[in-house]
Structures are given as C-alpha cells and as structure tokens.
Amino acid sequence: MPASSQPVTMQDGKLQTPDFPIIPFIEGDGTGPDIWRASKLALDAAVERAYGDERKIAWLEVLAGEKAFKQTGSWLPDETLDAFRKYLVGIKGPLTTPVGGGIRSLNVALRQVLDLYVCLRPVQYFSGVPSPVKQPELTDMVIFRENTEDIYAGIEFEAGSDDLKKFKEGFSQTFPERWKKVRFPDTVGIGIKPVSQEGTERLVKASIQYAIDNQKESVTLVHKGNIMKFTEGAFRDWGYQCAVDHFGAKPLDGGPWHVIEGDKIKSPGGKLVIKDVIADAMLQQILTRPADYDVIATLNLNGDYISDALAACVGGIGIAPGGNINYETGHAIFEATHGTAPKYADKDQVNPGSVILSGEMMLRYLGWTEAADLIIKGLNGAIAAKTVTYDFERQMQGATLLKCSEFGKAVAEHMA
Ligand SMILES: NC(=O)C1=CN([C@@H]2O[C@H](COP(=O)(O)OP(=O)(O)OC[C@H]3O[C@@H](n4cnc5c(N)ncnc54)[C@H](OP(=O)(O)O)[C@@H]3O)[C@@H](O)[C@H]2O)C=CC1
Ligand SMILES: O=C(O)CCC(=O)C(=O)O
Numbered sequence: 001m002p003a004s005s006q007p008v009t010m011q012d013g014k015l016q017t018p019d020f021p022i023i024p025f026i027e028g029d030g031t032g033p034d035i036w037r038a039s040k041l042a043l044d045a046a047v048e049r050a051y052g053d054e055r056k057i058a059w060l061e062v063l064a065g066e067k068a069f070k071q072t073g074s075w076l077p078d079e080t081l082d083a084f085r086k087y088l089v090g091i092k093g094p095l096t097t098p099v100g101g102g103i104r105s106l107n108v109a110l111r112q113v114l115d116l117y118v119c120l121r122p123v124q125y126f127s128g129v130p131s132p133v134k135q136p137e138l139t140d141m142v143i144f145r146e147n148t149e150d151i152y153a154g155i156e157f158e159a160g161s162d163d164l165k166k167f168k169e170g171f172s173q174t175f176p177e178r179w180k181k182v183r184f185p186d187t188v189g190i191g192i193k194p195v196s197q198e199g200t201e202r203l204v205k206a207s208i209q210y211a212i213d214n215q216k217e218s219v220t221l222v223h224k225g226n227i228m229k230f231t232e233g234a235f236r237d238w239g240y241q242c243a244v245d246h247f248g249a250k251p252l253d254g255g256p257w258h259v260i261e262g263d264k265i266k267s268p269g270g271k272l273v274i275k276d277v278i279a280d281a282m283l284q285q286i287l288t289r290p291a292d293y294d295v296i297a298t299l300n301l302n303g304d305y306i307s308d309a310l311a312a313c314v315g316g317i318g319i320a321p322g323g324n325i326n327y328e329t330g331h332a333i334f335e336a337t338h339g340t341a342p343k344y345a346d347k348d349q350v351n352p353g354s355v356i357l358s359g360e361m362m363l364r365y366l367g368w369t370e371a372a373d374l375i376i377k378g379l380n381g382a383i384a385a386k387t388v389t390y391d392f393e394r395q396m397q398g399a400t401l402l403k404c405s406e407f408g409k410a411v412a413e414h415m416a
C-alpha cells in the first residue's frame with residue numbers, strides 16, 4: 001500500500017473518500033480467486049483511466065472462508081472484521097456455506113456483525129445480453145432486501161438435540177394448545193423468524209429515499225403476510241406506516257396502497273406509489289409484468305429468492321451485483337449475488353461481471369463516478385463486441401468465448 005493511503009471515513013453523515021483509500025477485500029472460495037483477479041484488473045484500469053496518478057485504490061487483502069481457515073484456523077478471523085470496521089468500505093467474493101450442518105454462513109455473519117441492514121441489488125438489462133424472457137429490457141428493478149433479520153438470524157434447533165428438548169419443554173408448557181398443532185413433534189426441527197418494526201422501518205425508509213432520489217415511480221413491499229401474519233404481514237403494515245410517518249404518504253383510493261406527492265417527488269408521473277404484493281404472486285409478476293415494478297423492499301428470504309429469479313431475467317447471476325450497506329455508519333461490503341459455483345473453481349471460466357459491477361457500485365458509493373461510468377462503458381463494449389464468458393456465449397449467436405481473466409481484460413480495453 002502506498003504510504004499516503006488512508007481509510008474512508010464518515011463525517012457529518014457523509015462519506016469521505018481520500019485519493020488513496022484503503023479498501024479491504026476477500027477473495028472468496030471456489031471461483032472467487034479467478035473472479036477477483038479479473039475484477040481487480042478491471043477496477044484498477046477504470047480508476048487509472050479516470051484519474052491517472054491522482055487516485056488509486058490501496059487494496060488490503062483480508063481473510064475469510066477456506067483460505068482463512070487454512071492459514072489461521074478461523075473461518076472469519078477477528079482481524080477481518082476489524083478491517084471492515086476500520087476501513088468502512090470493502091468488497092468480497094463468494095464464501096461457501098455447507099448445507100445441513102457445519103459452519104453457519106460467513107456471508108450472513110459479516111452482514112449481521114457489521115449491521116449492514118440493506119442488501120441492495122440493482123437488476124437492469126445490458127443491451128445484447130442473452131435472456132430467457134422476450135423483453136428483458138422491461139426489467140429494471142432495485143431490490144432492497146432486509147439483511148439482518150428473518151429466518152437468516154440463525155435461531156434454529158436441530159431435531160433430537162438437547163437444545164430442542166429444552167425449547168420444546170418451555171414452549172409446550174407455556175403454549176400447550178399451539179404445541180399440539182405440531183404435526184410430528186418427536187422429530188421436528190425448529191427455526192425462529194424474528195422480524196421487528198425497527199428492522200423493517202430502516203429498510204423501507206432507505207428504499208423510499210432511494211426511490212425519491214432516483215425518480216422512481218413505485219416502491220413495492222413484497223411479503224407473505226397472508227400466511228406469516230405477525231412477521232411478514234407486520235412487515236407490510238410497518239412498511240406502509242413508515243411511508244406515512246417519514247414521507248407523508250396518503251392512502252390511495254382508500255388504501256392499502258399509499259402515495260407520496262409534493263415538491264420532493266421528481267418522478268415523471270409526479271408521484272411515488274407505495275404498494276404491496278404477496279411474494280408468490282410477485283415471482284410470477286416479474287415474468288409477466290416487469291414494467292410495473294421499480295424498487296422492491298422485502299424481507300431477507302424473499303429477497304434472496306427474488307434476487308436470483310430477477311437476475312435470470314436479465315441474463316443470469318453472472319451479471320448480478322450487490323452491496324450490503326448501513327447508511328448511517330457508512331459501512332458497506334459489495335459482493336455478487338451468486339455463490340462460489342464450485343464446479344468451475346480454478347478453471348478461469350466463469351463470468352466476473354457480477355463482481356466487476358459490484359465494484360462499479362462501490363466506486364459510485366465512494367463518489368468516484370467517472371471510474372464507475374468507465375466500468376459500465378467497458379462492460380457494454382465487451383458485450384456489444386460479443387466477447388463474453390461461457391454463460392453468455394452458449395446462448396449468443398456468433399460470440400467469441402473468453403476466459404474469466406480475458407473478460408476482465410476485455411472490459412478494461414473497451415473503456416478506451
Ligand atoms: N454471497 C455469497 O457469498 C453467496 C454464497 N453462496 C454459496 O455458494 C455455494 C454454491 O452455491 P450454489 O447454490 O451452487 O449457487 P452459485 O450461485 O454458486 O452457482 C449456481 C449456478 O449459477 C451459475 N453461476 C454462478 N456464478 C456464476 C458466474 N460468476 N458466472 C456464470 N455463471 C455463474 C452457474 O450456472 P451453470 O451451472 O448454469 O453454469 C452455477 O452452477 C454455496 O455454499 C452457497 O451457500 C451462494 C450465494 C451467495
Ligand atoms: O450465505 C450464503 O452462503 C448464501 C447467501 C445468499 O444466497 C445470498 O446472500 O444471496
């Protein structure tokens with residue numbers, strides 16, 4: 001790192017980015033190292049082309065996942081958490097979470113420990129990308145996924161465990177009638193789904209503010225509140241309440257939809273509609289009526305499902321970026337929507353587009369818009385030239401197949 005490198009800081013609610021910011025990064029498991037090499041090349045190229053010697057990212061590798069475990073015996077060393085705490089803004093590759101047993105998700109742990117309550121996942125179509133839908137350009141949505149609560153909080157009791165025995169005793173004694181409703185009580189495993197008004201409010205508030213700042217027409221609260229009334233249903237009710245309390249929303253045609261109007265609303269229609277949709281219906285609406293949706297505010301698990309489904313509509317998770325953000329403290333870790341794609345590990349094959357675009361989001365978050373714009377230019381150029389990785393090439397007529405590393409270079413070359 002250059003001697004002049006400094007941390008990003010938050011002052012009076014505004015992020016301050018020095019010219020040589022220290023940015024911690026996690027390479028990631030599986031395809032992570034391949035993707036990171038390609039992404040770093042593209043990100044550094046954008047910064048250099050935009051600012052010459054005036055600005056440069058001082059990358060600081062921090063460990064997590066398999067690499068961390070091999071080197072330190074810890075999956076998520078304290079030093080890594082300390083670095084993200086200290087340097088505020090970072091980026092990461094995907095980390096493996098075993099199914100059924102083993103360690104709990106390190107990705108979720110990072111979000112919870114740093115209280116990165118918004119998982120921001122913009123889903124937009126890049127011209128020329130192959131898509132399974134007829135009009136992919138109609139999909140232009142931004143997901144605000146609650147990132148710290150819901151079933152992801154990890155309060156689970158394994159069937160047959162001592163903890164579950166204790167839980168069952170307490171629950172069955174306190175709520176005997178409810179306990180009787182459990183179909184197979186001897187072999188049941190139990191998960192708890194915490195959803196709070198505070199957690200909902202800060203997420204929905206951020207989503208409405210984003211919609212106002214970006215002249216969007218609607219925010220849709222997506223929930224399964226007909227079935228999970230006091231968690232997902234409460235999310236919907238608290239979401240509408242948040243629109244009323246913080247933005248002066250008024251009921252639309254008697255409710256439950258609301259509308260925000262006034263000087264601060266600069267959307268083409270002059271109003272911002274706050275509406276809600278039940279999650280299963282939403283998963284078909286994104287295919288049948290994508291143009292009806294702009295900003296999506298939803299709970300953790302719904303947001304996870306909707307992210308991959310929406311990404312598929314615009315070309316897949318090879319090109320689906322994201323950021324985990326706490327808007328009050330400024331802490332943010334940018335990362336792709338996809339996982340480690342283990343069958344492609346070390347083959348230099350997968351699309352680094354999601355991490356490159358996550359880096360683009362990070363540059364914009366840091367206020368380095370010129371470099372962020374160059375990433376978009378480079379990516380558009382590489383796609384327009386039909387020089388793409390396997391995931392696009394297999395669906396494109398006349399495309400040239402590039403390796404992961406070659407795609408990173410192609411993005412950099414098309415910035416010119
Ligand atoms: N934030 C994180 O770190 C996340 C971590 N994970 C973890 O990742 C691991 C693997 O999860 P899995 O369910 O297989 O999901 P993945 O997202 O890793 O992979 C599923 C499929 O998506 C496609 N894909 C993924 N990444 C890319 C890419 N960069 N370029 C092109 N195509 C891509 C591939 O499709 P195809 O086979 O068609 O080529 C791949 O087989 C799990 O341990 C999971 O917990 C999962 C999500 C997020
Ligand atoms: O933490 C994981 O392994 C999976 C997380 C995930 O799928 C996501 O955040 O989209």
Ligand SMILES: [Mg+2]
Binds near residue numbers: 304305307337
């Ligand atoms: Mg996911």
